[in-house]
Amino acid sequence: MRTIRRDGWTAADYDSEQILHQLGHRDAATRVTRARRARPLRRAWRTLRAQLHRPAATEAPTTASADIDWVAARAAADAVNRGDTATADRIVQATADPRGTAFAAFRFIDVH
Missing domain, CATH: 1.20.5 (Single alpha-helices involved in coiled-coils or other helix-helix interfaces)
Incomplete structure (x- = not known):
């Protein structure tokens, strides 16, 4: 036993x-x-969701998706898939539109 x-x-x-x-x-x-x-995927989901809903005092609201960095979104999603949410957060925050890029990263996150 x-x-x-x-x-x-x-x-x-x-x-x-x-x-x-x-x-x-x-x-x-x-x-x-x-x-x-x-469950690293759940933790990553919560981290990125918190990033999306965090109010940014200096950021002007944008409606166009032209500011989304798709390469960074894929890189952030790859980091999330590895379980490295800190790296994903750094990648997303370094873009011109962190909120849009974080949201775009959800398209590339593997859900098993």
Whole structure:
């Protein structure tokens, strides 16, 4: 039998394990541990979404997509796909239209 690490589990995790045991799952602890795994894509999504909704005091609103740097958008999406959200943020912030470029990057993010 394999030993499952339960470091950092909350009361809800133990409750979930008990419910899964009651439902007849033999690998309840494994399922709960797998559900607690870090999800870099979710974290990247939240980071980029926060960048999109951050108010910029000095930035004038633009409606044209001519300012979008598509090369930078693809590079930021590649960084997100690798799990490197800090690099993606730096790439997007270095463009003329960070908000539009961050939004354009979502087209290239791999969702599995």
